[in-house]
Every structure is written in structure tokens, then in C-alpha cells.
Amino acid sequence: MTTILNGEAPSAKIKMRDVEALIRERIETGTYRTGDRLPSERELCEELNVHRRAVRTAIQVLEHQGLVVRQPNCRATVGSLDGRGSHDEEPASAAPQLSRFVALMMSHGTPQEEGGTGQQRIFWGMNQTLGMAGYHTVFLDLVDAVGIADEHAYREARHLQYALDQGFGGIVFYCYSYNSNRDLLRKVAGKIPLVLIDRELPGVEADYVGVTNREGTIDAVKHLIDLGHRRIAYVTRSEPLNTVQDRLQGYLTALRGQLGLDSFEMVISVPSSANYDNWPAFDAILQLPAEQRPTAMVCANDYEATHVSERLLAHGIRIPEDISIIGCDNIITKLPNGVGLTTIAQPFEQIGAEAAKLFLRRIADRRAEIVEVDCPTRLIIRESCRAI
Numbered sequence: 001m002t003t004i005l006n007g008e009a010p011s012a013k014i015k016m017r018d019v020e021a022l023i024r025e026r027i028e029t030g031t032y033r034t035g036d037r038l039p040s041e042r043e044l045c046e047e048l049n050v051h052r053r054a055v056r057t058a059i060q061v062l063e064h065q066g067l068v069v070r071q072p073n074c075r076a077t078v079g080s081l082d083g084r085g086s087h088d089e090e091p092a093s094a095a096p097q098l099s100r101f102v103a104l105m106m107s108h109g110t111p112q113e114e115g116g117t118g119q120q121r122i123f124w125g126m127n128q129t130l131g132m133a134g135y136h137t138v139f140l141d142l143v144d145a146v147g148i149a150d151e152h153a154y155r156e157a158r159h160l161q162y163a164l165d166q167g168f169g170g171i172v173f174y175c176y177s178y179n180s181n182r183d184l185l186r187k188v189a190g191k192i193p194l195v196l197i198d199r200e201l202p203g204v205e206a207d208y209v210g211v212t213n214r215e216g217t218i219d220a221v222k223h224l225i226d227l228g229h230r231r232i233a234y235v236t237r238s239e240p241l242n243t244v245q246d247r248l249q250g251y252l253t254a255l256r257g258q259l260g261l262d263s264f265e266m267v268i269s270v271p272s273s274a275n276y277d278n279w280p281a282f283d284a285i286l287q288l289p290a291e292q293r294p295t296a297m298v299c300a301n302d303y304e305a306t307h308v309s310e311r312l313l314a315h316g317i318r319i320p321e322d323i324s325i326i327g328c329d330n331i332i333t334k335l336p337n338g339v340g341l342t343t344i345a346q347p348f349e350q351i352g353a354e355a356a357k358l359f360l361r362r363i364a365d366r367r368a369e370i371v372e373v374d375c376p377t378r379l380i381i382r383e384s385c386r387a388i
Contacts, residue, residue: 032078034080037078102171103139103171106142125356135360142159152176153181172355173196209373213250216377282311305326324342354373
């Protein structure tokens with residue numbers, strides 16, 4: 001039995017793009033003239049009946065395209081149509097000489113991560129390796145909170161262009177807005193060494209560092225089977241990312257091929273954390289009789305494991321007595337009920353070190369073959385799993 005349940009809620013991205021398109025149309029048709037002030041964010045929110053974040057993000061995108069000009073503490077004004085796309089053109093002056101600084105671009109992590117965050121550990125691994133070669137790592141924080149793709153796209157574009165303008169020696173990049181900025185990323189890769197971590201971007205030729213996601217998930221499922229579990233569900237999001245797909249394939253491979261348990265497959269696709277209050281498909285699973293529900297769940301990452309455990313506990317389902325839980329990444333060590341989380345650990349320091357090595361290799365030979373490195377994962381067993 002293969003069950004695929006999708007509880008994805010409508011995306012806020014569509015509404016943001018509608019706002020952006022409407023303001024652009026008004027600029028291009030002369031409703032808003034060059035030099036005119038735009039209506040305030042509050043006025044636009046009331047007129048268009050959208051959240052303020054949608055208006056703010058639309059204006060940020062239009063600013064990057066040269067259609068809107070903003071000054072500190074002033075209302076945005078309409079730019080010149082002749083300035084459209086000026087951010088994507090080559091500067092007239094010569095590019096600055098590349099420095100000895102290498103940018104690590106990713107989120108700073110969350111308070112849920114105990115001790116050093118994964119991002120900090122990647123930074124440490126990079127900085128140690130680069131320091132021995134006379135380079136230095138600079139952390140450029142990409143997002144305040146992971147969630148809205150259009151906001152990520154804007155901030156990523158600003159940071160990437162900043163690194164180019166300031167003459168950074170190279171960039172190690174964790175992409176959140178994976179459907180945007182491809183042209184800019186290709187431009188970056190053509191000028192300075194670019195190393196992608198965790199997420200590959202089709203169409204962008206750059207060195208890559210990831211982990212053995214498929215093999216790690218196989219190890220997690222095998223551990224549950226060794227404990228006697230036969231009804232094992234997989235909880236993930238529907239995202240076209242190599243990391244997400246590799247972990248899903250590890251789950252399916254463990255059940256179907258190596259371990260021969262293809263009689264029970266349950267892939268539960270859940271909405272983003274922004275829509276955490278609405279998980280109808282997941283909640284429907286919890287209404288099944290105990291003999292039909294999963295006895296264990298493998299989650300695509302530790303954050304999803306936390307959300308899953310909160311939902312289980314709210315329904316009176318105990319962890320691990322009723323359902324065992326496994327996460328992935330090893331950035332959250334305890335679930336909300338205080339139980340230690342079994343998880344598939346990423347070697348963050350090694351990821352940083354390998355990214356630094358690829359940067360140094362690319363500096364030495366810009367024409368070298370593109371390289372992909374997969375660092376090994378390992379299963380860390382804690383109290384969130386128990387034998388049937």
C-alpha cells in the first residue's frame with residue numbers, strides 16, 4: 001500500500017507576485033510617474049487587501065529592478081524606466097581586485113538549536129581550513145526566518161551582488177530561494193569561485209558539497225525495523241530539492257529493495273512551518289485505529305520532527321511509547337516532551353572544510369572540472385525510538 005498525502009496550504013507567493021505586477025503596471029502606464037512618491041505601505045495594504053509583508057516584498061523586488069528608489073526614512077519614489085535592470089548590468093568601472101575574504105551565505109539558525117548551530121559549525125570548518133591558506137571567512141546572514149520565497153530571493157540577490165561589488169574572493173552559498181536568481185548566480189560563478197552547499201541548482205555550474213542523505217535515511221529505517229517496527233511513515237515537504245528527494249528515496253529504497261517491506265509505505269507531505277496550524281492530512285492519520293497507524297515516523301529534518309511530536313502530543317499520543325520518531329540533521333537534540341531525538345547527523349565542520357578546499361582548488365585553477373563532494377552521515381540513537 002502506497003499512500004501519498006498532501007496537506008500543502010496555498011502559497012503566499014502568488015499574492016506577493018500579484019502586488020508586484022500591479023505596481024509595475026502602474027509605473028509603466030504612467031499612473032505612477034517618475035519621481036512621484038508611491039502610496040504608503042498602509043495605503044497599498046488597504047487598497048489591495050493584502051498583508052503588509054506582501055507590499056514590502058513587492059517594493060523590494062521593484063527596487064532591485066530599478067523601478068523604485070528608496071532613501072532612509074523616506075517614502076519610496078518611482079524610478080526611471082530607463083534604469084530598469086541596471087542591477088544586472090556590468091559596472092562601467094573596472095571590477096575591484098579580489099580580496100582574501102570568502103563569504104558564507106546562509107541563515108544564522110534558530111534558538112532551538114542547542115550549543116553551536118549548524119551554520120556556526122560550517123563557519124568553523126571553513127575558517128580553520130581557509131586560515132591556513134591565508135584567507136578569512138565572513139558570515140553574511142541571508143534570512144531572518146525561513147518561509148517566504150520572494151523575500152529570500154530579494155535578500156539573496158542583494159548579498160550576492162554585494163559580494164561581487166566588494167571584491168570578495170569567493171562565496172559558499174546555501175540557497176533558500178532555489179527557483180530564483182539563476183542568471184545572477186551564473187554571473188557570480190563566472191567571476192569568482194562559487195561553492196553550493198546542501199542544495200544543487202540545475203543550470204548553475206558550481207562545485208557542490210552535500211551529505212549522503214539517501215544512505216542516512218536507509219540507516220534510520222533499518223534501525224526502526226531492527227526494533228520490530230513494520231508500519232513506518234515518512235514525513236516531508238513537497239519541494240523539488242535534491243536533498244529532499246534523496247532522503248525520500250532512501251526511505252523507499254529501505255522498505256522496497258533492501259528490506260522487502262513494500263506492503264506498507266506512507267509518505268505524508270506537510271505544509272511549510274508558516275502553515276503549521278493546518279495539517280489536515282497528518283491529523284487524519286492520527287484518527288486511524290491504533291492497529292492501522294504508523295508505529296514510527298522518519299522526518300525529513302529535525303524541525304519537522306519537532307512539529308510532528310508537538311502534534312502527536314496534542315492528540316495524546318506518547319513518544320516513544322506509541323510512536324517512535326527519527327529526525328535528520330542533528331541540530332535539535334530534544335523533543336518538546338524532553339525526550340532525546342534520534343537523528344541522522346550531518347558533519348557540519350567537515351562540510352565547511354570541504355567547501356573551503358573546493359574554493360582553494362578553484363582559485364588555483366578556474367578551469368578545473370566541477371566537483372561534487374558528499375560527506376558521510378551517521379545515525380545518533382537517543383530515547384525517541386523504542387522496540388515494539
